Amino acid sequence: MSDATSPTPRAPWTAIYLTAVVVLLAILAFLVWATPVAEDGAKDWFAPMITGGWMAWTFPVALFFWVIGSLLVTMTVLAIRFPETPRLGVLRIETTRGDRLFISLLGSAFLCLGWLFFFGGPLFWALMLCLVYAAAVFRWV
Known part of the structure; x- marks a missing residue:
């Protein structure tokens, strides 16, 4: 006899x-x-965090990698908590949340490179464009 309660x-x-x-x-x-x-x-946000290191680990570089890591942790927790089935978007390919994250990150990299080529720095408006692009990818792709 099983306990239904x-x-x-x-x-x-x-x-x-x-x-x-x-x-x-x-x-x-x-x-x-x-x-x-x-x-x-005062904090020197653009000074190397590791002096004499092989890479220029400044705070903005570390923050970039922290954001990518945070997105991956968030997507992992969401995938475990709310599993999803792939959906068909305007590109006519099946995508999951992780696929759409990858497409938005890759597209954002190209948008930033194009912005640097045509307009130069700073990248504030390119970041706004990337956020709009990512929202569109997650909505329609």
Whole structure:
């Protein structure tokens, strides 16, 4: 005889969400803390974080990789919590959330390169264009 009133075991999603947010914010806080301080006592956001390193690890570069990592963690948690079936968009190919993220990141890279070629820096308006492009990709592709 089975007990019909016993609830099925559920994952503690609130704890998982909060843990992911706390870990990502702790990493971001560490990056801000590790940013070099100039002689006048202010943060030097564009100074190398690792002196003599093989790559120019400045805060904007580290922030870029933090954003990509945060997107991957978010997409992983969403894929586990809310599995989806691929959908057919305007490109007539089946895509999932991860596919649309990849398409939007790749397209955004080309948009930024085109912006640099035609207009030069700064990339603030290119970032706005990339956000609109990503929203369109997630909506219609």
